[in-house]
Amino acid sequence: MKYPSKEMPYRIALAGNPNTGKSTLFNTLTGLRQHTGNWPGKTVLCAEGEYRFQEKNYTVVDLPGTYSLYSNSADEEVARDYILFEQPDVTIVVLDATSLERNLNLALQVLEMSDRVVICLNMIDEAIRKGIRIHDQKLSSKLGVPVVKTSARDGKGINELKKIVTRVAEGRIQTRPYRIRYSEKIEEKIQSIQSQIENIFGDQLPSRWIALRLLDGERSMLNALKKRIPKEGAPDGANLKSPYPVEA
Ligand SMILES: Nc1nc2c(ncn2[C@@H]2O[C@H](COP(=O)(O)OP(=O)(O)OP(=O)(O)O)[C@@H](O)[C@H]2O)c(=O)[nH]1
Numbered sequence: 001m002k003y004p005s006k007e008m009p010y011r012i013a014l015a016g017n018p019n020t021g022k023s024t025l026f027n028t029l030t031g032l033r034q035h036t037g038n039w040p041g042k043t044v045l046c047a048e049g050e051y052r053f054q055e056k057n058y059t060v061v062d063l064p065g066t067y068s069l070y071s072n073s074a075d076e077e078v079a080r081d082y083i084l085f086e087q088p089d090v091t092i093v094v095l096d097a098t099s100l101e102r103n104l105n106l107a108l109q110v111l112e113m114s115d116r117v118v119i120c121l122n123m124i125d126e127a128i129r130k131g132i133r134i135h136d137q138k139l140s141s142k143l144g145v146p147v148v149k150t151s152a153r154d155g156k157g158i159n160e161l162k163k164i165v166t167r168v169a170e171g172r173i174q175t176r177p178y179r180i181r182y183s184e185k186i187e188e189k190i191q192s193i194q195s196q197i198e199n200i201f202g203d204q205l206p207s208r209w210i211a212l213r214l215l216d217g218e219r220s221m222l223n224a225l226k227k228r229i230p231k232e233g234a235p236d237g238a239n240l241k242s243p244y245p246v247e248a
């Protein structure tokens, strides 16, 4: 698609558990034909497409479906690295409205990683059919980000989703993402690692999320960071260490 104006498009990422309708939503938004089907793990690479809405351009990235962003697999690392290092203007977390409890786990992780998040309660048609009622406003105020109900397969709620995404991208909706608070002892550790990360990377990266991953001994997180240490102004960079020994 050629952009009629010279302005940069907003970058939107679609994250979520496998089989929640991310690629269906991607196709609905962009008019492309990403592979969809009723089994998990179809999307393995990030597909990219575009749409235009209210005079603005958007690039959409369809991330692989994952249950977490803890880099247990290549898929999780792809999704994690995109949200963490590419820093999309908005991350849409696509949830299966019929299995919220399981799906919210990933949503909480994305909320730790970014301020600009929109929750998309997809498959709302299925939820209604099963008699599941979701108080979207209550969920929104608990999570601190907008919640939109959609049925991507038949295009319901898509316009509303686009409107909300626009407002978050433009900073017209101020979010207050829910962040889990840990015990005093752990919070102190988080603080101390956070300040080391900020010394090296400034405010470029979500230091709290990274501190939590390092506290968990996540070697892949450490390696991903080491690769991105800025050459100048980071004398301590090479000494970036996990606070605990990590298994090889
Ligand atoms: N009932 C209903 N089915 C949907 C909806 N959105 C998607 N689906 C169906 O759900 C199945 C999974 O959709 P996909 O778009 O492939 O899901 P995905 O999240 O991209 O899956 P992975 O790439 O494997 O992570 C397909 O059979 C879709 O037709 C919806 O809103 N309602």
Ligand SMILES: [Mg+2]
Pocket (backbone or CB within 6 Å): 022, 023, 024, 035, 036, 042, 043, 062, 065
């Ligand atoms: Mg997919």
